[in-house]
Amino acid sequence: MFRQLCLLALPMMMTAQIQYPDAPVRPVTETLHGVTLTDPYRWLEEDQAPETRRFVEEQMRLTRSLLDPRADRAAFRQRLTELQRVEKTDVPFVRNGRYFYTKRPASATREAIYFRASAGSEEVLLVDPAVAAGGELGSVQLMGVSGDGRWVAYGVRAGGADEQEVRFLNADSRQERGVKLTASRYLEVDLTADGGMVYYSDLPVGGPRVFRLDLTKAGAAPEQLFGQGLGAKMIAVSRLSEDDRHLVVEKFEGSSGDRGEIHVLEIATGRWTVLLKGLEARSTARVHNGIAYVMTNWNAPRNRIYRVDLAKPQRHFWRLIVPEGPDAIDEFHLAGGHLLVQMLRNATARVELYTLDGRPVRALELPGLGTVSGVKASAGSEDVYLQYTSLNTPAQILRYGTAAGGAAVWARTAAPVDSESLEVKQVWFTSKDGTRVPMFLMMRKGTVLDGARPVLLYGYGGFNVSVTPSFSANYVAFAERGGVVAVTNLRGGGEFGEQWHKAGMLENKQNVFDDYIAAAEWLIANKYTNPEKLAIYGGSNGGLLVGAALTQRPELYRAVVCTVPLLDMVRFHKFLIAPLWVPEYGSADDPRQFEYIRKYSPYHNVKKGERYPAVLIVTGDSDTRVAPLHARKMAALLQASAKPERPVLLHYDTASGHSTGLPVTKVIEDGADVLTFLAWQLGM
Secondary structure, eight states: OEEEEEEEETTTTEEEEEEEEOOOOOOEEEEETTEEEEETTGGGGOTTOHHHHHHHHHHHHHHHHHHTTOTHHHHHHHHHHHHHSSOEEOOOEEETTEEEEEEEOTTOSSOEEEEESSTTSOOEEEEOHHHHTOTTTOEEEEEEEOTTSOEEEEEEEOTTOSOEEEEEEETTTOOBOSOOEEEEOEEEEEEOTTSSEEEEEEOOTTOOEEEEEETTSTTOOOEEEEOTTOOTTEEEEEEEOTTSSEEEEEEEETTTTEEEEEEEEETTTTEEEEEEOSOSSOEEEEEETTEEEEEEOTTOTTOEEEEEETTSOSGGGOEEEEOOOSSEEEEEEEETTEEEEEEEETTEEEEEEEETTSOEEEEOOOSSSOEEEEEEOOTTOSEEEEEEEETTEEEEEEEEESSSOOOEEEEEOOOOOOGGGEEEEEEEEEOTTSOEEEEEEEEETTOOOSSOOOEEEEOOOOTTOOOOOOOOHHHHHHHHTTOEEEEEOOTTSSTTOHHHHHTTSGGGHHHHHHHHHHHHHHHHHTTSOOTTSEEEEEETHHHHHHHHHHHHOGGGOSEEEEESOOOOTTTGGGSTTGGGGHHHHOOTTSHHHHHHHHHHOGGGGOOTTOOOOEEEEEEETTOSSSOTHHHHHHHHHHHHHSOTTSOEEEEEETTOOSSSOOOHHHHHHHHHHHHHHHHHHHTO
């Protein structure tokens, strides 16, 4: 049975009939802290129930029937193919003069793992995903390499799930060990220098764990070193020192890294040292030659770095070597007798070198204002490898020497884009409470600001995640069609340190939505666009963002793309690994937190008869991070509630999920769907 409604497709100026799949209302009413709530689609939480599967199948048939026939979909798919079916190489691990890296040749659909015995030697295919992972959607990930360059740890993933099985391969013989790590969410996998032992941390639903496993002994059982009884709200990440002498374990509450602790195991003696505990701070450490280098935001919201002798770990012996400055310290590495420090200045990357006692040496020359990621450095090598990209610059892998000199290009993604034809600039706008917030814009040079440009407004705003300008084939294709791409740096992120993060979490979460709405209003007021030409886009925590923007200010936007979202914030913490996010959002189990959560929870603020924008909600069964039930319930509710003028579509893939690693052909098809939907709704 179907509900029928009319859709006025404004760009086509014709009326079409949409038949939404029937989704019966079966209200579940409950009272929380004296407030009565009714959930009409609780039954859609049951993933494998026959009626849920029927709902999903009918929704996908509807979505395909509306997107596939559109004439411009083929053009978008062709352009995305040109931009993405090119050779793509990731930052290499360099061990004992050997190079290990993932690469997707232009002719391939998935990344494989490659090896070079030296810088100039012939490239060898080590792990073929078609063989190792099988299936069309399986993928492999390079996770670690032993110090002698002989052993490789790699993950095998099905679809877009977070979980991977870990295998161990000899680079010389191409033979695998008989030992595997069963599928889990692995946070870190470190091999000892000779590859005989592996230290790893994982994150099952019940809580974090850190293990050691002897790979040389058949049938050996993993030895748990850390994590007993920590619970589902905690994370513990391990890191083995390059000299194999120490294991650092960073324990913290939730995905935001709050209430951090640092524990260091001296492997030879089995003695643990506690470096940090009991502080409201986020901290991380790297250890080499008995010295710990600790980055912390304790009394320093933009972070600072200390040098700590493990023989004298008491805090009064700590030596400050990189003080807090105007730029946020984002990450650091040990590199050839130096500290390599990644910073953010107004949401763009800076990389600076310091001596190990904190004396500034120089800043690395980057190609422009963009993003640095994937840094690979070693305490024993002067070579540093990193990835650089910007909104109009495809990714390139750069090699630097710590001694002197500029960058050498080690690999480049040769996407056919005319970077000079795309203008990128940063603007600032004022949010509701007077806070100044930055935003990056990309458009074709010479774009006339007539108040009628199609605009795609992206945001995230959470978990201390910094949104920096990065290349996206979807963004380029949108801009080339005359659109403007706007990327916001909302509160809740880490662009300006912990104060910026805290201003957008827990009871301050509404600030993030206010920032985003203010960005939309600025784009309209400054003649970039108007509400009939403005689309908003976000995924995961950003899916919550656009869901809140949709329900709070529906008149501001013409279209919404909401991917792998959190939308029922009253019940989010009950599913999968969502307890990890309670320190960021709060929980409806807490009476005080319930009050502010229910006020912004998108699912609980949909109004019957409201004129909502067109909505495309994207999710998949293999999302083992954000439960796809959020997308199913919201799609059903919006389809039943919104005025019958604009489509509400559920793009549901039974094989896709939250993580990366999908074949490029699947990425292209999904991107073509999003761009087709946007072009349809914005009249591009």
